[in-house]
Amino acid sequence: MTTLAPPRETAPSTTQPARRRKPRRKGRLLHVYTWLILLWMFLPIVVMAAFGFNNTHSRYNFTWQGFTLHWWQNLFAIPNLTGSLVNSFTIAIIVTLFSVILGTPMGMALGRYRFRGHGTTDFVLFANIAAPEIGLGAALLSLYIAMGLPRGYWTIVIAHIMFCIPFVAITVRARMSGFDLSLEEAARDLGAGPLTTFRLVTLPMIIPGVIAGALLSFALSIDDFIITEFTAGQTLTFPLWIWGASRLGIPPQADVMGTIIFVVGALLALISGLLLRKRD
Amino acid sequence: MRHRLATALTPYALIFPGGLWIAIFFVIPIVAMLSLSTMSGNLLTGFSQTFDFGNYANVLSLYHTQFIRSVIYGVIATVAVVVISYPMAYWISLYGGARKPTYLFLLLLPFFVTFVLRTLSWEFLLSDQGLLLGPLHNLGLVPQDFHIMATSFAVISGLTYYSVPFMVLPIYVALERINREVLEAASDLYANKVQTFLKVVLPLSLPGVFAGVLLTFVPVTSDYVSAQILGGTGQVMIGNVIETLYITNSEYPQASALSFILMAALLLGIFGYAKALGTEDVLEVSAA
Amino acid sequence: MSSTMSATTGSARRDVSSAEQQSTAAISLVGVSKAYESRSGDSVLAVDHIDLTINQGEFFSMLGPSGCGKTTTLRMIGGFEEPTGGQVLLYGDDVTDTPPNRRDVNMVFQSYALFPHMDIFANVAFGLRRAKVAKAEIATRVNEALELVELGGMGKRKPNQLSGGQQQRVALARALVNRPRALLLDEPLGALDLKLRQTMQIELKRIQREVGITFVYVTHDQGEALTMSDRIAVMNGGHIEQLGPPKEIYERPATRFTAGFIGTSNILEGTVERMDGGLAVLTMPGEGRVLVPVNGSVIGEHIELTVRPEKITVCAEPPENGCALPGTITEVVYLGTSTNFTVTAADGTEMVAYVQNAVSADTDLDRGDRVWLCWPPEHGYALGGSGNPS
16 A cells, blocks of 8 residues: 555755744634624624713703713602512512422423424424514414403513423423433432432532523513513513614613613623532 | 433423424414415404405505615625624634633623613714714814714614624634644645635635624524614615514504515525534524 | 663663664754743743654654653654754754754654645645646545545545544545655544554554554554654653653663653662662662662662562562562452452552462452562662652
């Protein structure tokens, strides 16, 4: 097999002096590009935050008229707006609670067991996530109409739970697939019953997934608009209030509230991210 | 024996509560919507089931323009999102190093502000006296009647803006899955950066692109917020029509028929799409 | 070809002897270093000013424990890491700043790194296509390469349809088909089971001889290195402990590390009592008589020596001449062809002896027996570079 042999070598040349080290390009252009895209993403948020400080005299919060902290101090001056914000929060909390309770076992089942109906469940969850929000909202509204159910606070809660469960299930399931079953077997071998094993071995391992699912639920619920509009009736959540007021002009309080939600959410996500990193 | 039965039943027991909720509030509503779509009547006189499938033909002939427009916007926005997002996902995955989580975090951060509020900010930014056009008008760099608001461009921009994270993430996940030694092997075998990208990185990242397209096309095509806030009468999308019919006009049968057509069309598309790729992959990637 | 040992310097790097310099130098590393920033901010030297020369057609191994710098060095030769100091030369050309796709060496990666979306033929043809080789020639060479690794006819399969051993051979073919000047192999057999590994070791050696290419091989398995290499560089902590042919590394370890890393070694310490010709007579902590060949030592000098277990016999009574050390048997392991004895000396030192069951398997020796370990003085080897003051 001499055809694979390297070509004849000539006598080695003398050692050349060391060349100057040229730094290899580390993707500078794309780095800049990435930052530009991120800036684009944040632009409307900056605008929103800025307008929370706008000393505007008219209903329209459109032109800059000076800096003021007035709106931060009178944050709850508009009762409907405040009420809608409270609704958003309480709904999000209830929804998170229930979707975690209902979705976590689903995620565990899908991640661990093979059973008839596994594929169907997969499909239904997938269809739920992939389906357009307007379709989900319209369908639920149709159900409420058919049942003669008046729309309000609780119909919103029901709807939100419905579309959050799959997200929790999938997040937990992803966590399960990395789960080593032999850990549970070891616990059983050392005398732990099924409930104890679950409490001491399984649960701690999936908690990060559960927390991630919970955060996802909370974020999805508090900011949801389309499904909420269809199932809310006369009740207002924060996004709905904004939508209703958009024709007339958004008061700066709304911008301030949006800014606060953003900062709080960001902090929560940051903290939980750091905590989860420590656990691993 | 009891233990065997218990183990076999466990998954069903676990699935039951959540599954029941979804069955009642996702699956059944679709049936309800179907049923509503063949009813006749209006809010004043009440609705009754007449199995009138004429509603479907009716709404299609009335609103096919909006339908087509929505699909077109959807395609344009999706393509734009792929082109915009891919380089970013590429950089974060291949060059992000220890800061990868930070970049992903920053990417997702804007989601903490509700979509409506963000779109309204865009309305300000793109309006004639807004941050972008105001100075340009004042400096005389653009003609007085030039506007961005109430154009297709504005609506599609809004749709694109919203979708970028949904495309970056799946592509990022797919890129992360590529064994770095495979990239080194390509270089070892005389490929330069461009060749390595075209011959190795791109093909291997396609599953991520497909997943991202899935997560983008559906919301974009069925959206109405962007069109309402940033668009004018020439940019009405099918979502706007459905919303109007349901919320404003209470024309429930027609609205249901239209909504069902939209859902069915999109779901069929997704189903065929996913079958070709394998649901598992897409689920995994979209769960990232 | 005598090599000098400096008892005063800390490390025991071997200079390239004159005989080696006469063969063609394929790869040279001149003062090559690689420093990394650690978490706390100080720099860690993964590779510490290495000089070595690899000859044309040689099977050269870098051997050492995890973290010794062998893989980093290999990657610097391939161009996947940039040295923070020094030069890398390929047949005299300075390639330190040249990217991997322009170096005339090819690598077999530890994870094989086959392109999962291409079939075997396309994988092997990849380098040839980038080099714009004619289509007909590509087909010939690829099939030839696949035949060489005994995978002829598998061209249409995908990597995920092959076993680990088969993937490994594809990786090899993919590299060899380009006729590189040197082949770099990064622990290629690590993921294979024992039987397969042994077969592949023979295969690799055969291929290397047949093709005549220089092989630079990285492994942590000393048995593998000893079996396959023409020369071995034993590495530790970023520098080379010893460089030489396998026999020399095994029989004449330069440092305590090498003695301990290669094979099993008994390491003894003693002080020079007097000289007896070329042998130093040592005072040992316990009882016993130990003599060891030295290159000139002074009375009172502290000496470390190593004795390989297979050179030791286990006796009931101390012999007239030669070295003898008393102790108690703490473990007896019967291995069929041999019996291994672990014997603990009076001062607690544990020694191991491998005794061939050549004559009879009937030994009366058992745990708890008091015995003497005996060996001829010339089988002891004094270690240099122990760092002890002379």
